[in-house]
Amino acid sequence: xNSVTQMEGPVTLSEExxxxxxxxxxxxxxxxxxxxxxxxGEGLQLLLKATKADDKGSNKGFEATYRKETxxxxxxxxxxxxxxxxxxxxxLTHYGGSQGNLIxxxxxxxxxxx
Amino acid sequence: EAQVTQNPRYLITVTGKKLTVTCxxxxxxxxxxxxxxDPGLGLRQIYYSMNVEVTDKGDVxxxxxxxxxxxxxxxxxxxxxxxxxxxxYFCASSFGRNNSPLHFGNGTRLTxx
Numbered sequence: 001x002n003s004v005t006q007m008e009g010p011v012t013l014s015e016e017x018x019x020x021x022x023x024x025x026x027x028x029x030x031x032x033x034x035x036x037x038x039x040x041g042e043g044l045q046l047l048l049k050a051t052k053a054d055d056k057g058s059n060k061g062f063e064a065t066y067r068k069e070t071x072x073x074x075x076x077x078x079x080x081x082x083x084x085x086x087x088x089x090x091x092l093t094h095y096g097g098s099q100g101n102l103i104x105x106x107x108x109x110x111x112x113x114x
Numbered sequence: 115e116a117q118v119t120q121n122p123r124y125l126i127t128v129t130g131k132k133l134t135v136t137c138x139x140x141x142x143x144x145x146x147x148x149x150x151x152d153p154g155l156g157l158r159q160i161y162y163s164m165n166v167e168v169t170d171k172g173d174v175x176x177x178x179x180x181x182x183x184x185x186x187x188x189x190x191x192x193x194x195x196x197x198x199x200x201x202x203y204f205c206a207s208s209f210g211r212n213n214s215p216l217h218f219g220n221g222t223r224l225t226x227x
Contacts, residue, residue, distance in 0.1 A: 036216075041220070042220055042221075043118070043204055043218030043220045043221055044157075044204070044206075044218045046215040046216065049215075089156065089157065102159075102216065104156050104157040104158075106154065106156035107156050107157075
């Protein structure tokens with residue numbers, strides 16, 4: 001079946017460090033891929049998305065490229081800030097479903113130290 | 115302000131005492147869904163609804179009920195809560211089309227003793 005695997009955390013970085021959070025997926029058909037972010041005490045928010053192979057999603061300095069050949073959608077940021085501390089979730093749609101029918105990875109907690 | 119509102123934010127109850135967690139959205143979204151979030155397990159979908167009077171099971175529906183009598187509301191009902199339903203619950207909504215983002219509520223932390 002469809003699934004998402006992302007690197008386990010927690011990830012601890014110093015401010016201005018480079019961030020990569022790995023995400024790979026298994027899916028039939030042609031899923032859309034997403035990264036959501038959850039700040040402490042809040043619900044999830046869409047961070048970025050990509051809907052087809054080779055698309056690059058970007059937002060707030062974060063980027064991820066939809067790689068069909070490696071079934072990956074790794075999240076990157078060149079210079080993290082303390083305010084980026086949060087839990088990050090990779091997700092995909094069910095084949096043929098709406099974006100609401102998401103499958104989530106287990107989340108990766110990021111802590112950025114000043 | 116466009117939002118998904120869940121109530122209550124925190125709830126402590128005892129085994130077997132029926133409870134309802136309410137969810138309301140003001141964005142005229144067709145699609146609504148409930149998730150539970152547990153350490154090490156991520157988010158798992160409980161139930162979802164594609165539109166009024168249309169609901170379907172997600173990955174972990176056992177012990178839960180939902181209803182969708184109006185477009186804006188999607189309550190989650192636990193008829194006889196058990197300790198294994200202690201969790202953080204999120205309601206979410208969207209237009210239900212590809213690429214329309216999911217909007218999440220701020221969560222309800224439920225403890226069943």
